[in-house]
Structure formats: structure tokens, C-alpha cells
Amino acid sequence: MKKVMMGNHAISYGATLSRVQVIAAYPITPQTQVVELLSEIVADQKLKAEFIKVESEHSAMAACIGASSAGARAFTATSAQGLALMHELLHWAAGARLPIVMANINRAMAPPWTIWSDQNDSLSQRDTGWMQFYCQSNQEVLDSVIIAYKVAEKVLMPVMIILDAFSLSHTYESVDIPDQALVDKYLPPFDYKYKLDVQNPHTYGGLTTPEWYMEFRIKMHEAMDQALVEIKKEAVAFKKVFGRYYDTVDPYMVDDAETVLVTSGTAASTARYAVDQLRAKGNKVGNLRMRVLRPFPFADVREQLKNAKKVIIVDRDISYGYHGIWAQEVKSALYGHSQVPVWNFIAGLGGRDIFPETFYDIIAQVGKKKKPDQELYWVEVKK
Amino acid sequence: MKPTLPLEELMSPGHLACQGCGAGIAMRTTMKAIGQDAIFTFPACCWTVIDGPFPYSCLEVPLLHMAFEATAATASGIKAAMDTLGKGKTTICGWAGDGGTFDIGLQALSGAAERNNDIFYFCYDNEAYMNTGIQRSGATPYGAWTTTTPVKHFKKEVKKSIDDIVAAHKVPYQATASVAYPEDLYKKLIKAKEIRGFKFIHILAPCPPGWKAKPEDTVKLARLAVQTGVFTVYEVENGKYLQTIKTPTRKPVLEYLKLQGRFKHLKENDVAEVQKLVDSRYAELEKRFSEK
Numbered sequence: 001m002k003k004v005m006m007g008n009h010a011i012s013y014g015a016t017l018s019r020v021q022v023i024a025a026y027p028i029t030p031q032t033q034v035v036e037l038l039s040e041i042v043a044d045q046k047l048k049a050e051f052i053k054v055e056s057e058h059s060a061m062a063a064c065i066g067a068s069s070a071g072a073r074a075f076t077a078t079s080a081q082g083l084a085l086m087h088e089l090l091h092w093a094a095g096a097r098l099p100i101v102m103a104n105i106n107r108a109m110a111p112p113w114t115i116w117s118d119q120n121d122s123l124s125q126r127d128t129g130w131m132q133f134y135c136q137s138n139q140e141v142l143d144s145v146i147i148a149y150k151v152a153e154k155v156l157m158p159v160m161i162i163l164d165a166f167s168l169s170h171t172y173e174s175v176d177i178p179d180q181a182l183v184d185k186y187l188p189p190f191d192y193k194y195k196l197d198v199q200n201p202h203t204y205g206g207l208t209t210p211e212w213y214m215e216f217r218i219k220m221h222e223a224m225d226q227a228l229v230e231i232k233k234e235a236v237a238f239k240k241v242f243g244r245y246y247d248t249v250d251p252y253m254v255d256d257a258e259t260v261l262v263t264s265g266t267a268a269s270t271a272r273y274a275v276d277q278l279r280a281k282g283n284k285v286g287n288l289r290m291r292v293l294r295p296f297p298f299a300d301v302r303e304q305l306k307n308a309k310k311v312i313i314v315d316r317d318i319s320y321g322y323h324g325i326w327a328q329e330v331k332s333a334l335y336g337h338s339q340v341p342v343w344n345f346i347a348g349l350g351g352r353d354i355f356p357e358t359f360y361d362i363i364a365q366v367g368k369k370k371k372p373d374q375e376l377y378w379v380e381v382k383k
Numbered sequence: 384m385k386p387t388l389p390l391e392e393l394m395s396p397g398h399l400a401c402q403g404c405g406a407g408i409a410m411r412t413t414m415k416a417i418g419q420d421a422i423f424t425f426p427a428c429c430w431t432v433i434d435g436p437f438p439y440s441c442l443e444v445p446l447l448h449m450a451f452e453a454t455a456a457t458a459s460g461i462k463a464a465m466d467t468l469g470k471g472k473t474t475i476c477g478w479a480g481d482g483g484t485f486d487i488g489l490q491a492l493s494g495a496a497e498r499n500n501d502i503f504y505f506c507y508d509n510e511a512y513m514n515t516g517i518q519r520s521g522a523t524p525y526g527a528w529t530t531t532t533p534v535k536h537f538k539k540e541v542k543k544s545i546d547d548i549v550a551a552h553k554v555p556y557q558a559t560a561s562v563a564y565p566e567d568l569y570k571k572l573i574k575a576k577e578i579r580g581f582k583f584i585h586i587l588a589p590c591p592p593g594w595k596a597k598p599e600d601t602v603k604l605a606r607l608a609v610q611t612g613v614f615t616v617y618e619v620e621n622g623k624y625l626q627t628i629k630t631p632t633r634k635p636v637l638e639y640l641k642l643q644g645r646f647k648h649l650k651e652n653d654v655a656e657v658q659k660l661v662d663s664r665y666a667e668l669e670k671r672f673s674e675k
């Protein structure tokens with residue numbers, strides 16, 4: 001069934017179709033509609049779930065950790081300050097090997113206060129052990145929630161579904177709501193092997209000496225490696241049932257491109273429009289949309305960028321005193337595998353719009369240069 | 384003679400508590416009442432260590448170790464899961480120290496109490512952050528030495544009244560208890576198990592290293608705390624206060640203070656100040672006990 005809906009409601013439908021059993025969430029702009037719709041769905045008993053209206057995001061994640069440890073499919077959604085408040089427990093959820101799924105609406109971090117989009121909030125949670133899937137459309141948002149549970153429950157690591165504030169969260173698009181019976185078949189109920197069980201009591205997370213701590217950590221890393229395999233497997237499996245395909249990266253006119261613009265989130269749609277216009281003028285440009293940050297798809301990135309003469313990474317985030325975060329990631333994947341020069345542009349922080357002109361400007365700045373003459377470039381900044 | 388408590392132990396020997404640890408006694412008694420159809424969650428506290436290092440545990444129930452400030456929210460999450468999974472009969476317990484309750488965990492505690500989540504929240508109160516080496520908490524009493532309230536600058540603030548804070552949430556059941564009166568605690572828990580909603584149990588649990596007291600004095604101190612009125616043992620059911628260990632004549636606080644090195648520096652006038660504080664708090668509670 002097709003329905004016109006905002007990105008936030010696509011999350012709620014995705015969670016409902018996934019038959020989540022415990023939801024614990026706290027409101028924050030621009031996430032509120034996610035939990036508003038879910039609370040209505042639960043109250044109407046269209047979803048058999050417990051909704052805990054916690055008093056903070058920290059408690060939201062704590063409740064999800066408790067619920068997931070007890071064997072329930074747990075869900076939450078947040079943004080920016082809320083995500084940062086959860087930070088300690090993001091490590092906890094991953095370290096406890098819990099297949100929790102959370103949606104994060106990308107919102108820039110304060111101060112100064114802002115509610116508009118950039119990716120610094122989720123990207124600065126990179127090393128917490130959460131998978132991160134960045135979405136471009138409301139359809140992808142809904143589908144990704146379902147896929148996220150499938151992958152998370154296979155490898156026992158949590159997943160963050162990420163979408164831009166407003167340009168996706170509040171933008172209405174036509175979305176196909178998959179048939180519940182098909183989703184049930186694709187995502188069967190989950191029986192957590194390590195649940196808190198009075199018939200088979202175990203202690204989880206107790207004090208662990210240096211003798212064993214590293215063994216827990218290598219298992220997490222191996223689970224993430226396996227997650228990459230599962231994500232690619234599920235891309236195929238999901239397409240078979242639902243007809244839509246979501247890989248780790250999403251290339252657009254990359255094969256014969258001399259210059260590849262690397263983006264993530266909704267900036268890709270604009271980049272693709274710009275690519276069409278530039279191509280019409282004979283400029284061989286392509287776009288690679290990064291969909292998965294963790295586990296990082298090294299091989300796919302190298303493969304997609306192998307023919308490029310120039311790579312331009314446009315980051316909607318910044319690691320102060322270094323590069324954009326996506327630039328660090330992509331560069332390190334290329335290092336030792338490719339000689340291609342890489343430019344890094346910072347654009348669209350704090351919700352500043354990224355227009356096709358932004359990309360024309362970037363392409364013009366790179367021009368005929370053989371290699372970058374600065375570590376990074378800021379676009380459209382008032383001096 | 385008929386034993387006053389079940390003989391079955393759900394806390395096994397081999398745990399890592401110090402000699403004379405009140406927190407150990409508190410758990411042992413609690414387990415006898417709560418039984419095996421229960422799930423516990425602990426924040427960072429002495430009990431993180433007492434339970435035993437990975438892969439050991441001294442408790443015969445499933446146990447989730449959790450972050451320091453998250454006990455009440457975690458227990459709410461476990462309870463919600465058990466309810467949706469059709470296992471709502473299992474008793475869900477958060478078990479935290481005074482630091483994890485009075486201070487860093489207060490927000491989550493307040494949230495769960497306000498939502499009236501059907502869980503037990505236990506606070507074993509040793510009146511300081513013991514796990515990190517005896518720093519003051521909001522539960523540390525006036526006059527006490529800790530490593531962050533050194534003798535020259537002993538604690539000048541009074542103990543935070545966590546019980547009044549919880550009472551302000553109008554929870555269906557709350558009680559205080561002392562490890563010197565295990566039958567009283569046991570009876571309260573057996574009764575509270577039948578009550579749906581948020582249950583708060585505050586247990587005074589002396590800590591020999593933290594109080595600079597003799598391990599063999601733990602029970603004596605826990606009893607003197609009650610007999611002097613330093614710690615009053617009561618329950619509140621739907622707003623009605625009932626003193627369960629009566630103290631018609633109270634001993635002078637000095638008898639309690641003098642057994643503990645943490646109060647050794649107190650001069651006569653300081654002791655008088657402690658006595659005044661205890662008297663005024665006791666009078667406040669007495670009024671509530673006499674309300675019909």
C-alpha cells in the first residue's frame with residue numbers, strides 16, 4: 001500500500017512492521033513525530049508493545065538495554081543532544097551485544113542552539129560499536145528499520161538508522177508500506193539466546209579482568225565483520241521479497257566518471273541533479289552515496305572509486321582540527337590502494353542548504369588542479 | 384525453635400564483600416524474600432565487585448550489570464519486556480548503592496517512580512561512595528569524615544532525605560530497613576511482592592572500612608542507628624506511615640557515633656549538633672506515624 005508520509009512517520013511504520021515489543025523514547029525536535037505516531041499505534045493496540053515514556057534519552061537507552069537483555073525487540077529514536085546524552089549507553093548496548101535499533105535524526109550540535117541538520121551528532125558516535133545506516137529517502141528509512149533488525153539479530157550488534165533533519169524527517173514522499181505478512185516472513189520473531197532467564201540464570205556485564213576483556217572486544221569486531229557480509233546478503237534477500245535494493249554504497253554514474261562526488265544522506269539527491277547538469281555540459285562527474293558507515297565497506301569504496309581521476313568528499317560534518325569525518329574514512333580506505341587525489345569540502349553545517357550550485361562551486365574550485373592545495377575547503381561561508 | 388527466616392540461601396558463599404559488609408547482609412535477607420523468580424540489575428557500586436568477577440556470580444538469579452545512573456530505567460525496561468513476553472509474574476529488582484540512588488541515579492529513580500513502574504528499587508545505604516574509596520555522597524550524614532570531607536572540613540550538610548523525595552512521588556509502597564532487623568525486612572518484602580507498582584526499599588547497611596568500624600560491630604551499629612533515631616525504620620503504604628521498629632526511648636547518638644572512626648574528630652558541641660539534627664528529624668517522622 002502506498003502512502004504519502006514524512007520521514008519520521010516512515011520510521012514509525014518501519015518499527016511497527018518490525019513488531020517491536022518495547023519502545024522507550026524521549027521527545028526532541030526533529031524526532032517528535034516518530035514517537036507521537038508510535039504512541040498512538042501502541043495505544044490503539046495496533047502493535048502489541050510496551051511504550052515507556054521515560055524522563056530522558058539516557059533512560060530511553062537504559063530501558064532499551066533492559067528490555068533487549070530480557071529478550072524483547074527494543075526500539076528508540078532520538079537526535080543530536082539526545083544522542084549525545086546516550087553516549088555512555090551506546091557503548092553499553094554494543095558491548096552487551098544487544099540487537100537494539102534506533103533512529104537518529106541528524107541535527108547539528110549546540111551551542112549555539114540549532115535544530116537544523118548536519119551529521120556531527122551521529123558521526124561522533126562512530127566508535128561506540130553501533131552500525132550506522134544513512135538514508136536518502138523515506139522509503140529507504142522504512143525499509144532500513146526492518147533490515148536493521150534482521151542484521152542486528154543475526155550478529156548481535158545494535159543499528160542506528162540515520163536521516164537528515166527536515167530535508168527528510170519532515171519531507172513528505174510517497175512510500176510503499178510493505179505487507180505485514182511479507183515482513184513477518186522476512187523478519188521472524190527473535191529468540192535471544194543470552195536473555196535474562198529465571199530458568200537459566202546468568203550474570204551479564206560483570207567485572208572482567210584484563211585476562212578476558214580483550215576476548216569480548218575481538219568478538220565485537222568479528223561480529224561487525226560478519227555484519228558487512230549480512231548487510232550485503234540482506235540487500236539481495238530484501239530485494240527478492242520487496243523489490244528494493246540497499247547496498248553499503250549507492251553509486252550514480254560512477255563507472256565512467258572522472259570526478260566522483262562522495263556524499264551521504266539527502267545531499268546525494270542534490271548531487272545527482274548536479275551530476276546530470278554537469279554531464280549535459282560534458283563534464284564527466286558521478287556521485288557515490290555512502291550508506292553504511294559501520295561496518296565500513298572498504299572493498300566497495302575501493303571498487304567504486306577505482307576509475308576516478310579525482311575524488312571530492314563533501315562532508316556535512318567536521319572534526320575540528322582535522323578533516324570531515326567521511327573524508328577520513330574514505331581516504332583511509334583508499335590509502336595504499338589508489339593514487340587518486342582526494343579533495344575535502346565542508347558544506348551545509350547547521351542546516352545550511354546544499355544546492356546544486358554548491359556542487360557547481362565545488363567542481364569549479366577543483367577545476368583543473370592536479371591535487372588539493374589545502375587540507376580542506378569550506379564552501380559558502382561568510383568571512 | 385522455629386526459624387524466623389527461610390533457611391534456603393540464594394546468595395552463595397565465595398562473594399567478594401569485605402568482612403562485616405552490611406550490603407552483603409542486606410542482599411542475603413532480600414533474596415530470601417524475593418526468591419528465584421526474579422531478575423536483578425545493578426549499577427556501578429560495591430555490589431559490582433561483591434557479586435564476583437566474570438564468569439562467577441554469587442546470586443542464583445539472572446543479573447544485568449548496568450551503568451551507574453541507570454538502575455531504575457533499566458529495571459523499567461526489563462519489566463516492560465517481561466510483560467510483553469507474557470512473563471509478568473517475575474519480580475524485577477533494581478539494586479543500587481546510596482550514590483547510585485541519592486545522587487547520580489536520582490533522575491531515573493524519579494522517572495520510574497512517577498511512572499509507577501511495577502518494580503522493586505532497593506537502595507543499600509552505606510552513606511558514601513565506597514566502591515571508589517569512601518567519597519561523600521548525598522547520603523553521608525552531617526559530621527562524617529570521608530576522603531572528600533576530610534577531618535578538618537568534615538561534612539557540614541545533612542543527609543538528603545531520599546525517603547521524602549520518593550514519598551513525594553506517591554508510590555504505592557516504600558519502606559526503610561536496617562540489616563540488624565532481618566525479620567522486619569523480610570516481612571516487608573513478602574508483603575510488597577503482592578503490591579503492583581513502584582516499591583522503594585531503603586536499607587541501612589554499615590560498611591566497616593568506610594565507617595572505620597570493627598567488622599564485628601556491623602549489626603550492632605545497624606541496631607544502634609535505629610535505637611538512637613539516627614535511622615528510623617518504617618513503611619509507607621498508600622501514604623500511611625507506620626513505624627515497624629518502635630523506639631519509645633531513644634539512646635543518645637553518642638553511643639552510635641563513638642563506635643565509628645568516621646566521627647572520631649567530632650567535639651562535644653558537634654555531637655550536640657548531630658543530636659539536635661536527629662531529634663528534629665525524628666520529631667518530623669513521629670508526627671507522620673501518629674497521623675490517622
Ligand SMILES: Cc1ncc(C[n+]2csc(CCOP(=O)(O)OP(=O)(O)O)c2C)c(N)n1
Binds near residue numbers: 451481512520
Ligand atoms: C558515570 C559514572 N561516574 C562515576 C563512576 C565511578 N563510580 C563507580 S561506583 C561509584 C560509587 C558508588 O557509590 P554507591 O552508589 O554509594 O555504592 P557503593 O560503592 O557505596 O556500594 C562511583 C563514583 C561510574 N562508574 N560511572
Ligand code: SF4
Binds near residue numbers: 399405
Ligand atoms: S567497602 Fe563497604 S560496602 Fe563495599 S564491600 Fe566493603 S564493607 Fe561492603
Ligand SMILES: [Mg+2]
Binds near residue numbers: 482508511513520
Ligand atoms: Mg554507598
